Amino acid sequence: MAYKPLTGKAKRSVQLSTARFNIWEGAVRSSKTVASIFRWMKYARTGPGGNLAMIGKTERSLKRNVIDPMIEMVGDKRCRYLAGAGELHLFGRRIYTAGANDARAVQKIQGLTLAGAYGDEIATWPEEFWDMLGTRLSVPGAQFFGTCNPAGPTAWLKRNWLDRSALWLGHDGTISTSHASDPVDLHRFSFTLDDNPHLSPDFVAALKRQYVGLFFKRYIQGLWVPAEGAIFDMFDEKRHVTATLPAISRWISMGIDHGTRNPFHAVILGLGADRKLHITREWRWDSAAKRRQLSDAEYSREVRHWLTTVPVPQTDLLGVTPEYTIVDPSATGFRVQLHQDGLFSKPADNNVLPGIRTLSSLFALDLLDIHESCKELLLEIPGYCWDDKAAERDGTDQPIKLADHGVDAGRYATHTTRSIWRSALRSGVHVAA
Missing domain, CATH: 3.30.420.280 (Nucleotidyltransferase; domain 5)
Structure with a gap:
């Protein structure tokens, strides 16, 4: 797959990802993951020394969603995944990989001292794992970069973190600062399907036909909306x-x-x-x-x-x-x-x-x-x-x-x-x- 240079909101989000926590969220195929990968690879080259980690819902989904695209971008000589060892070697730097599929996954990162971490599908993680990961990012200057699709409006990630972000690059492209009484050092980047200029109009139209109801609001419009009413409301x-x-x-x-x-x-x-x-x-x-x-x-x-x-x-x-x-x-x-x-x-x-x-x-x-x-x-x-x-x-x-x-x-x-x-x-x- 050919990856084109970042433009628009994706490029702007990389420039703004300077906080301790940086999260790209919103629609599918909106370029949020590609933008986060570019930023993470830059951090692996230029960030502080020390251990790095990459975490997904499972290691398999992490490989499919993030590691495979990274290998396509830079080649398997500069990005080499050792599945059995739970390690990725990127630009000569070792990165630990793990899955966060349930609360027991906390044990996988206990005791680690991290200089940086990347997370995929964060909204699906147990909150306990997220809290533990924050305590592991203890090297001076350590940063976190990650992505998620929207869930319900009361999800722990939105309620306790995204809604308290110090900076928000919103769905409409405007930048706002937090009105929360207790903001956190987090920059939030919200994407809709239309934020990816490289998708063909036919493909965008097909996705908009495919997703309906709850899934249209979340995966096309990038909204954190509740699941309510009839599930198959498109059934006729x-x-x-x-x-x-x-x-x-x-x-x-x-x-x-x-x-x-x-x-x-x-x-x-x-x-x-x-x-x-x-x-x-x-x-x-x-x-x-x-x-x-x-x-x-x-x-x-x-x-x-x-x-x-x-x-x-x-x-x-x-x-x-x-x-x-x-x-x-x-x-x-x-x-x-x-x-x-x-x-x-x-x-x-x-x-x-x-x-x-x-x-x-x-x-x-x-x-x-x-x-x-x-x-x-x-x-x-x-x-x-x-x-x-x-x-x-x-x-x-x-x-x-x-x-x-x-x-x-x-x-x-x-x-x-x-x-x-x-x-x-x-x-x-x-x-x-």
Whole structure:
């Protein structure tokens, strides 16, 4: 990938990043990460001597989001990543790398004395890790540089740090100083999608179509807004429910949300000859309604029977064989039973917010529809809502855990297999994942 010289807000943010803490936040693809990388590489060459660290939500995401672009910029001779050792060598300087996926990650940096640090996806870190990192930046002149996408307005990073920044380069490009009674030595740089002049108009327009609702406000406009109301507010029965299916070129997956007292729900996802995804059929067992709970062995028998004997709507097919069986990751015993019965499965990617974003993008781009026979799933979608109480309590973005079993099954089937179907869709758009 060719990286062009920084211009506009990106260039200005590098010039202004002189505080102890410097954070680039806002829209996706807005040039905030590239600007922060340029500044970090300069700091690695010219900053005070001592240990440096780079931290992401996970080391894998840090490599994908930041280290790989750095290697592309300066070459693998000047930027060499040693994954097994947890080290990056940049311009001959050793940098420790780590993930901050939970509170236990604090142990990874305890005892370190740092001259500088870089952070990716800061808003997803535990606050305890952030607080500990600040105590480690003890070399005179030490600075921090990092990036994040917006979350809810009560997120700890916004409430305790960004809102108290000494200097703010705002979404509209104006610079303001803090009105807080207790400002912190932090410079904040806020980006919208339109701040990147190097993106083609067609690509920008495609992203604006793809992200809707909450995700449009956060990932396009760069706003810290709460998750509230219906999650799939872009869902329209006229657009997304079908009575007829095209020829299915690939039966991609069966997604299963396992329940014993709660409903057990399975759906089948196919890729159509029209280069769209289709949820074609469902099977559900609600033990409360049926007044009988099934064992894992009985669930396995019933699901395998359903796969092989029930007609596929509008076809002559008696059953299908999906390429993947994707199961609720908490249902370990059921997965063992399936394996004993000859059906291999894999645990679902249960990262909820990215999974919701994938489904939202597919609905927004008209790349996913649901057959009208999936009546239970279609009943759930309109009532699938954000948990306002969780957002108010601790800034957490999460759905209300009520009547969501079909939605979870659809999310498992779709989001977990995104590397399989993404390049085959007709839009040519990189669907959010």
